Every structure is written in structure tokens, then in C-alpha cells.
Amino acid sequence: MHLLATTSGVVDGAAEAIDLKQSAGDIVILSAADSELANLVGALDRLGDDMPRVRLANLLLLQHNYSVDLYCERTLAKAKLIVVRLLGGESYWPYGVASLRALAAETGARLAILPGGSAADPGTSALSTLPPAETERLRQYFALGGPANAEALLRFCASLLSGSDDAPLPTAFPSTAVYRDSPGSKGRIGVLFYRSLIEGGQTRPIDMLCDELAGRGF
Numbered sequence: 264m265h266l267l268a269t270t271s272g273v274v275d276g277a278a279e280a281i282d283l284k285q286s287a288g289d290i291v292i293l294s295a296a297d298s299e300l301a302n303l304v305g306a307l308d309r310l311g312d313d314m315p316r317v318r319l320a321n322l323l324l325l326q327h328n329y330s331v332d333l334y335c336e337r338t339l340a341k342a343k344l345i346v347v348r349l350l351g352g353e354s355y356w357p358y359g360v361a362s363l364r365a366l367a368a369e370t371g372a373r374l375a376i377l378p379g380g381s382a383a384d385p386g387t388s389a390l391s392t393l394p395p396a397e398t399e400r401l402r403q404y405f406a407l408g409g410p411a412n413a414e415a416l417l418r419f420c421a422s423l424l425s426g427s428d429d430a431p432l433p434t435a436f437p438s439t440a441v442y443r444d445s446p447g448s449k450g451r452i453g454v455l456f457y458r459s460l461i462e463g464g465q466t467r468p469i470d471m472l473c474d475e476l477a478g479r480g481f
Contacts, residue, residue: 285334287316287337289341289342295321298465309410335362353376353390376388415432445476
């Protein structure tokens with residue numbers, strides 16, 4: 264489920280082609296946001312063996328047309344569901360969008376092309392082959408963010424393949440909140456950090472700092 268080692272080479276002047284060498288999966292999710300990918304990795308680890316084969320990749324590694332061709336051939340050709348978070352719309356990745364739509368038409372894979380960010384974009388979502396309601400539900404999982412929505416997103420993706428929808432609906436993830444509270448005898452120290460660290464499952468440095476402070480009585 265993690266990104267594999269890449270092989271790159273310079274072709275066509277300064278453009279770079281990259282072969283992700285990623286094996287095929289039942290579900291493939293592409294995003295240009297590392298925090299989203301890290302959040303999904305954490306969700307996959309928590310879900311364990313309950314999920315079909317899931318592959319994740321950073322969309323920024325698929326900017327060259329040859330990279331897209333290789334990825335379609337080696338990773339997407341056997342996919343049953345492909346989900347793309349596309350910041351900037353079709354014009355941001357025109358060759359990729361055209362290639363994935365052609366692949367879905369050929370293989371029958373379900374395709375969801377979702378706008379990046381938190382706002383809906385009907386023009387981008389309309390590029391999907393999934394029904395609008397299912398596409399919008401996938402978009403909302405991403406837009407609302409957080410670990411619970413990441414798990415629910417993956418469960419919903421699995422249900423689209425199995426036909427049994429037992430995934431929780433998207434839920435609001437607070438823009439601000441108290442992460443943990445550990446009163447100490449020496450006083451209190453406030454540690455502020457970005458919400459994206461929780462979204463991406465990257466709170467270990469925060470946890471270590473708070474544990475150290477608590478150990479010293481703060």
C-alpha cells in the first residue's frame with residue numbers, strides 16, 4: 264500500500280519520466296497531498312486485513328505522459344476502483360484524465376475524479392464514471408478530513424466493490440480542538456500545531472514533546 268522505489272530518467276529535454284514499479288491493486292487512490300496519503304496509510308494499518316488490495320501514489324510523480332502510460336499498464340490495468348484527488352481540475356492533468364477515462368472504458372473499472380480542496384467542483388466530478396451521489400460522498404470524506412473519515416472512505420471504497428454499504432457517512436472534523444490535556448503540578452504549557460498533523464497521522468513529535476513535558480511535571 265505504500266509508495267515503492269521509483270526509477271526515473273530524463274527524456275524530452277527537461278521532463279522527467281518516473282516508473283513507480285507499483286504492483287496492481289483492487290483500489291488505487293491518487294492524491295498530490297502527502298498529508299492525505301499519510302492519513303490513508305494510517306487508516307489502512309488500523310483496518311488491517313479487512314480491506315481489498317489498496318495502492319496509494321502521489322499524483323506529482325505522474326506528470327510525464329510516459330509515467331502515466333507505465334502506471335496504467337502496470338498498476339491500473341487490473342484495478343476495480345480508481346480514485347483521483349485532482350487539485351486544479353482537468354487542465355492540471357489532462358493527459359492523465361484522458362488516459363484514466365480511456366482505461367476505465369476499456370476495463371470497466373469504476374473511476375472517481377474528485378476536486379482538490381474543500382469546495383465542490385461539478386465540472387471535475389462529472390469526469391467520473393461513478394454515479395454523482397457516490398462521487399460526492401467520496402469527495403466529502405476527503406474534504407472533511409481526519410482519521411475517522413479516512414477509515415470510512417476506505418470502507419466505502421470496499422463497499423463499492425462488494426455491493427454492501429456498511430461504511431459510516433462522512434462526519435465533520437473540527438477545525439480547532441484540544442488534542443490532549445495533561446495537567447501538571449509545575450504549571451501548564453500550551454502546544455499549538457496544525458490540524459494537518461492529525462489528518463496525516465504525523466503527531467508522533469507532538470506526542471513525544473507532551474510526554475517529556477508531562478514527565479517533568481508540566
